[in-house]
Amino acid sequence: MQTLLIKNCAAIMTGDRVTPRAAGGDIRIRGSRIVEVGSLTAEPGDTILDARGCVAYPGWVNTHHHLFQSLLKGEPGGLNLSLGDWLAATPYRFRAAFDEETFRIAARVGLTELVRSGCTTVADHHYLYWPDMPFDGAAILFEEAARLGIRFVLCRGGATQTRTLEQALPAALRPERFDSWMADVERLVARYHQPAPDAMRRIVMAPTTPLYSLSPGELRESARLARRLGIRLHSHLSETVAYLDAAQDRFAMTPVEFCAAHDWIGEDVWFAHLVKLMPQEIALLGASRTGIAHCPQSNARLGSGIADLVTLEQAGVRISIGVDGAGSNEAADMQSEAHAAWLLQRARRGMTAVPRYAGGEFEGGGDAASIEDTVRWGTAGGADVLGLDCGRIAPGMAADIALYRLDDPRYFGLHDVAIGPVACAGRAPLRALLCAGRMIVENDQIPHCDLAGLGALAAACVKKLRQRIPGGR
Numbered sequence: 001m002q003t004l005l006i007k008n009c010a011a012i013m014t015g016d017r018v019t020p021r022a023a024g025g026d027i028r029i030r031g032s033r034i035v036e037v038g039s040l041t042a043e044p045g046d047t048i049l050d051a052r053g054c055v056a057y058p059g060w061v062n063t064h065h066h067l068f069q070s071l072l073k074g075e076p077g078g079l080n081l082s083l084g085d086w087l088a089a090t091p092y093r094f095r096a097a098f099d100e101e102t103f104r105i106a107a108r109v110g111l112t113e114l115v116r117s118g119c120t121t122v123a124d125h126h127y128l129y130w131p132d133m134p135f136d137g138a139a140i141l142f143e144e145a146a147r148l149g150i151r152f153v154l155c156r157g158g159a160t161q162t163r164t165l166e167q168a169l170p171a172a173l174r175p176e177r178f179d180s181w182m183a184d185v186e187r188l189v190a191r192y193h194q195p196a197p198d199a200m201r202r203i204v205m206a207p208t209t210p211l212y213s214l215s216p217g218e219l220r221e222s223a224r225l226a227r228r229l230g231i232r233l234h235s236h237l238s239e240t241v242a243y244l245d246a247a248q249d250r251f252a253m254t255p256v257e258f259c260a261a262h263d264w265i266g267e268d269v270w271f272a273h274l275v276k277l278m279p280q281e282i283a284l285l286g287a288s289r290t291g292i293a294h295c296p297q298s299n300a301r302l303g304s305g306i307a308d309l310v311t312l313e314q315a316g317v318r319i320s321i322g323v324d325g326a327g328s329n330e331a332a333d334m335q336s337e338a339h340a341a342w343l344l345q346r347a348r349r350g351m352t353a354v355p356r357y358a359g360g361e362f363e364g365g366g367d368a369a370s371i372e373d374t375v376r377w378g379t380a381g382g383a384d385v386l387g388l389d390c391g392r393i394a395p396g397m398a399a400d401i402a403l404y405r406l407d408d409p410r411y412f413g414l415h416d417v418a419i420g421p422v423a424c425a426g427r428a429p430l431r432a433l434l435c436a437g438r439m440i441v442e443n444d445q446i447p448h449c450d451l452a453g454l455g456a457l458a459a460a461c462v463k464k465l466r467q468r469i470p471g472g473r
């Protein structure tokens with residue numbers, strides 16, 4: 001088995017809570033696994049990768065995305081709207097405009113962006129399904145992820161009910177029948193799902209939202225099937241206050257209480273957003289060890305708010321980071337997302353400061369989240385939520401590693417280079433990106449990837465999509 005010795009890293013962020021930084025700057029990899037970390041001596045047969053001037057991070061784990069939206073960045077109709085109106089204006093309005101080609105290019109753009117940010121695992125919440133649709137989105141997503149050599153988790157979305165915001169494009173907005181949706185989940189599990197913790201491909205049960213996408217009975221039934229199949233559960237929840245109103249009006253419960261009553265919380269469940277929660281909901285989520293995919297940039301772009309990760313983590317909620325769709329986050333990369341998570345947790349805490357004369361106890365939120373917390377959430381935290389053994393630089397873990405070069409003026413002047421890729425933001429060039437021990441980016445180049453060609457294809461696809469929407473141009 002081949003051994004690769006990464007030598008001379010300026011720093012190694014491990015993703016671990018107790019030991020967030022490794023002593024020494026070397027990592028030995030055998031096959032697909034990390035075998036040693038520290039100050040290591042080359043052995044006969046080692047292939048040496050000189051990482052002088054680089055910092056090593058675990059490959060990022062993105063736990064919430066909608067790749068089809070990668071061609072909907074900055075869409076003017078939805079640019080200045082909040083969630084409900086934005087959904088109607090952008091993703092739903094463009095849904096039927098996608099064909100096999102535009103869908104594939106969207107997936108390729110999003111995955112390429114992520115890989116170039118050092119991301120090696122992507123969970124895509126894919127809900128672009130309707131009866132008799134003419135292409136197999138799941139097959140395309142798995143193909144595009146395999147082309148890049150990353151781990152891919154398909155969260156099979158869908159709905160048997162529609163919200164009241166989709167008059168424009170009835171064909172692609174027709175809901176699925178519950179039995180055919182569940183049959184497709186079983187088909188996908190049989191075809192793609194790898195249960196082992198070093199999986200490259202996974203399937204997840206993922207109704208678009210528990211409150212709106214299906215009936216309460218179907219929701220419970222979907223959880224039962226997921227657990228019978230041994231797959232995890234994922235959905236959107238409590239992105240805005242509208243979830244609280246809807247759950248109150250329809251079920252006289254909070255959204256989390258509604259999920260709990262339908263077997264939709266637990267260690268095998270994670271929700272995107274969780275921005276607006278009542279205290280009893282945080283307690284329920286924490287006690288059940290349910291996870292969150294925190295999407296700070298999308299939540300900020302849509303004006304939804306900032307999830308309180310610090311309180312959630314203290315309660316026992318498992319924290320991970322997702323970029324969400326590019327239709328609500330024009331910087332869909334994990335370095336930007338981690339940077340935003342780091343800043344916004346501090347800003348959020350600072351917002352609650354009050355003067356001492358009014359009973360205040362602190363001046364600001366400067367200690368709310370460290371860079372190490374943010375890295376852990378975006379790497380090991382994501383891997384834990386997905387049940388994978390990547391996301392940490394430690395012996396025995398999968399060799400998913402990003403080596404960032406800090407040779408741009410943006411990173412000059414740092415007193416502690418380890419924090420550069422998150423603290424300074426921007427896109428640090430990759431000396432290398434490894435997934436399962438395979439080099440998938442070398443010297444900042446993805447093999448066989450023509451970025452200029454992809455840009456031209458994306459521009460042509462955007463034009464096509466705009467021509468296909470009602471009244472489009």
Ligand SMILES: [Zn+2]
Pocket residue numbers: 064065066125236272324325
């Ligand atoms: Zn989402």
